[in-house]
Amino acid sequence: MRVRILLFILGGLLVFSSKAFSQIKLRLPVLILPLKERGPVERPLLMKRLREALADSLKGEGFRVEVNETLPPSFSAQEARKLLEKEGYFAVIWGTVTEIGGEVSVDLEVLRKDWENPHHTYTAGALSDWPEIEDRAGEALLATLLEKQKVLEIKVSGNLRVDEEVILEKVSVKPGEFLDPEKVRKDLKAIYKLGYFEDVKADVTEKEGGLILTYIVQEKPVIREIVFKGNKAISESDLKKVVEIKPLSVLNLKEIDRAAETIKAVYQQKGYYHTRVIPEVKPLAGRRVKVVFHIKEGRKLYIKKIDFAGNRAFSDKQLKKLLSVSEKTAFSWVKKAVQTVKGFISPEPAAEPGVYSLAFLYRDLSKIETFYQNHGYIEVRIGEPRIKEKDGWVYITIPIEEGPQYRVGRVEVIQDLYPREKILQALSLPKEKAFSREALRRDQMKIADLFADKGYAYAKVDPELKRHPETKTVDVTFKVDRGPMVYVNRIEIEGNTKTRDKVIRRELLVVEQRPFSATRLKKSEGRLRRLGYFEDVSIEKEKGVKENLMDIRVKVKERPTGTFSIGAGYSSVDKLIFMGQISQRNFLGKGQTLSFQGILGTRSSRYALTFVEPYFRDTKVSLSTSLYNWSREYEDFTRESSGGSLRIGYLLTPNLRIYGGYRYDDTDLTDLNPIISDAIKESLDVNITSALEAGLTYDTRNRWFVPTRGMFHQLDTELAGQFLGGDSEYLKTVLSSHFYFPLLFGFTGHLHLGAGYITEGSGKKVPVYEKFYLGGLNSVRGYRYGDISPIDPDTGERIGGTRMFFLQAETIFTLLKSIDLKGVLFFDTGTVWDKEHGFDTSELRKSVGFGIRWLSPMGPLRIEFGWNIDKKPGEDSSNWNFQLGGSF
Incomplete structure (x- = not known):
């Protein structure tokens, strides 16, 4: 490391600074004579303040100052010389103060004992700024007496790649200041610490009225290329990933040596010990270098x-x-x-x-x-x-x-909030056969969480262990310092450019000015993820302005919620089916859902418009409505339906919502075959379905798409009767339950249970299209929709059932972590039956298969393929489904 300082400063300054400075320490005497006033009025008070300011500036540098007020204000250089020789002063100061039209100038003459002629200083300004004039006059006097000069301009030279502004940011000397060698030395060190230069110098040149200060730099070479030679076991691309130096970076020999050691460590990690790495720096033109790592690989051990x-x-x-x-x-x-x-x-x-x-x-x-x-x-x-x-x-x-094995002795928790039995019951350590450090840490966190749920967010839990070698037991005492009751002060929301704050705040279970709860905060994050509006959600806790206050910062990263989704499926009945959806799940940033769905196939079509408001007028009431038109060609008839529904719900708890509503459906069966089942014939006169709906949903999933833990339950009940003005008459109940839970190695288990029951009215007017059918993506994969159904023994047609049950069991795992692509292995089983035939375990249909799931930029993607395990005549041996977007 080399830092050279070349300061060409006036010879007088060098002589004075080296010889006379020590004399200043001896309190050299300086005489200040009366100043002559020129102006419309005399200002004795200001003159006195000026003399005192001049004296203070000199005293600050160690001079002994005398002020003579008896001599006349008019004074000459000859008279000053006589005073120096007669009285032994080191310097004499005199001058004039001129006031014209509110402007003031201070002209001072300074004669030093070792000077032949006096030196002149000049300071000017507005009379209203008199204190500033005093300060500047004192600085000018001191600089003249010490033979300092002003820096007029600061320059940078020698820089080729580094901007001049980057260097000047480290310079403390400013134009207009007197040159201070100590400041220059500090600036040189600061510039060198930037790490871009091999050498830094300073040069001072004279100019009329002052000095030009130039910082001269010599830049370090730049690495143009990094080359690895001799590497066979590890590819060049892998080696470039581990070394921190990069092309176009400034050469640093310490970093080169560090990179060589890193390469050696990587080889050792892979078993190649005795590997040697020798770095070489080859100079190139234009202050560029090539770095070569010569690698001599050792043998793998x-x-x-x-x-x-x-x-x-x-x-x-x-x-x-x-x-x-x-x-x-x-x-x-x-x-x-x-x-x-x-x-x-x-x-x-x-x-x-x-x-x-x-x-x-x-x-x-x-x-x-x-x-x-x-x-x-x-x-x-x-x-x-x-x-x-x-x-x-x-x-x-x-x-x-090993030492002896210790068992758990007495466990106590010293606290005054919970009953002793309740808090001990929550701990796992007393249930352990042997003492466990892991159980100790787990219980320590449990206790802290219990207190955090009561508002004591900063509760400290310190475990104390007491060993008993004679009995080989360890007594554990948890001492709890619950600290102050903590309240939520402010909740700040960041990252939401579209979603309104209120949409996020209504999902939070913590409220400003209410006690803090760790469990509620954790659940709040899960609720926000479950919305599906955000790619990422993080909630940070920050200490507030007081010890008992906490600020909460909610950071979200929005994802597109308006999508154009497409899907496709294939079956031997419908052939190729295309599905499309235009939806906005966060309409106008209000958390509303507006969607239009369409299915177009060779034998079916469907269109539906849906609107959902989860918090109507910012209350716990939800509102949803839909209109649809449905058409499908079956083997024996064509069904054409149109209708709509209206539902009103209410949020009982953060996870539980109940709802009720009404559905109207108008269906016609046309294009009938000459020979059809009696169940179909009975449905010809059932056109209008007017039904009341009621149900509930319970949702604790930790995210919207492919959750890893939690559950979702939905219970739907529909009552259709002629008293409502319709033709249908039945009571239908459907249960759908999802369970998500973590498995080993980062896998996720998922169980989807479905069950349904229809009670027929006195007229047994349950249309065939309102009965249960299974098969497809959301029930038993490996079968097309409708394959699993009771069959008319006379016509061989599938006529649906009044009872159904299915189970989907699957494991979900990560295929590509970088894009969060998931793989799925599944086993499905289920059946449909009616009151007449009853449930028969031999009729349980089964399938196995695999698939992938991905939250793509266009929406949720599912591709799944299933095999029919117990294929029957007329059934497909396998079936696949592709879906991009929401469920239809």
Whole structure:
């Protein structure tokens, strides 16, 4: 590191600053004579203030100042010389103050003992700014006495790529100031710390009236190219990812050496020990360089044997399962293949099976220690692994001092909020057979959450452990300092450019000026995610202006909620079906849903317009309405329907909503075959369905699309009767339940249960199209819709049933984490029956299959393929469905 300072400053300044400065410390005497006034009036008070200001500025630099008020104000250089020689002053100061039209000028003459002629200073300004004139006159006098000069201009030279503004930002010297060598030295250091320069200098040149200060820089070379030579085991693209230096960055030799060590560490992580990495910097034209990393790869080392010494409670086999490193076996390649597949699902660093990696080995030691501590061995000690390399193989021995196993003794919680039995019942530690550090931390968080739910957001829970070696037990005492009751002060919402604040606030279960609740805050985040309006939601807690106040910041990232969605499906009945939807799930940013759906196939068509207002006039009342027109060609008839519905709901709890409504449907059956089922004939006279609806929904899912936990239940009841002015007469009840729960390895389990029951009226006027049919994407996949149904024994037609049941069981997992693409494996079963035939387990239809789900930019995407396990004559052996957008 080299910083050179070349300051060409007047010789007098250099001489004075080196010799006379020490004299200033000896309090050199300076005489200030009376100042002569020129103006319309005399101002003795201002003259006195000016002399005092001049004296104060000199005293600040260590001069001993005398003010003579007896001598006449008119004074000459000859008289000043006599005073210096006679009285022994170091310097004499005199001058005039001139006032003309409200403007004032201060002209001072300064004669120093070592000068031949006096030096002149001049300060001017408005009389109204007299205090500023005093200050500037004092600065000018001091600069003249010390032979300082003003900096007129500041320049930068030598910079090729770095902007001049970047350098000048680090310069503290300003034009118009007197030159201060100490400031210049600090500026040079600040410029050098930018990291862009090899050398920084300062140069001062004279100009009429002052100085020009120039900062001269020499830029470091720029890296034009980074090259790796000798690498075979690791690709160049992978090496570029791990080194921090990049092309077009400034050369830093320390960073080059650090990059070489990083490359070496990457090779060691993959088992290539004894690898050498030698960096080389090759100069190029135009202050550019090429960085070359010469790599001499070592041989990959494999683990022959892993042993444990001192373990008695757990076998070597049990402990080896905790390790990410493993012994080389004939099946290591299988483990590697599985690891490669898992890498696509969850790309996390992992040790290659059978390969020696010291970094992963040391990481595994903490896993072993944690495992022992969670089984009561709280005094366990994991020693330094003994590594032996022989004949190209690595032998590892891990020493363990287990110590005794401790059981859980007495557990107490010192607090004054909850009953003792209630808080102990919530803990898991008393139920453990052996003491567990993990259970201790879990209970510590549980207690903190219990207090946070009561408003004590800053409650501290400190566990104290008391060991009893004689009984091998540990007593645990949780001491709770609940702190102040915390109230929500302000709720700030960020990131919503379209969605109105009130749409977000009504989903929050925490309210301003009310006590804080951790559980309510967590549930609030889930409710916001469940809306489906946002790509991401985060809620941050911040301390308020007082100890008992908390601010909450809700950050959202909106996703497009207006979509044009399409879908397609294929069956042997309908052939190819196209589906389309134009919808806005956040209409005008008010959280309303407005959608138009359409299905167009070779044998069916459907159009529907729907509007949903979840919080009518900002109340807990919801309102939804729909209009539709439906047409479908069946084997034996064509159904044409039109109608609409109106529903009004009410939010009982944050998760539970009840509703009631009315539906009207007008259906005609046309194009009948000559021979049709009696069930179809009975439906010819049933045209109008006028029905009352009632039901409830319960929703705790943590997100809108592909939840990972929570449940959704919907119970629908519909009563149709002639007393309502319709032809149909029945009571229909349908239950749909979804359960989401986490499984191992990041998988999610999903159970979808459906059940339905129809009670026929006295006239048994249940039209065939109001009965139950199963099959398709939302019931039993592998069958087309309507395949699962009771069959008329005379005509062989599917006539629907009055009872139904189905179960979808599936596991959901990540295929591509970067775009959140999910894979699905499923098993479905279900059946439909009626009162006459009853339920028969042999009629349960089953299917298995797979699919993908993705929240694409155009909307939710589902592609699923199912196989019919127990195919019957006339049924398809498989079926697939493609859907992009919402359900139809």
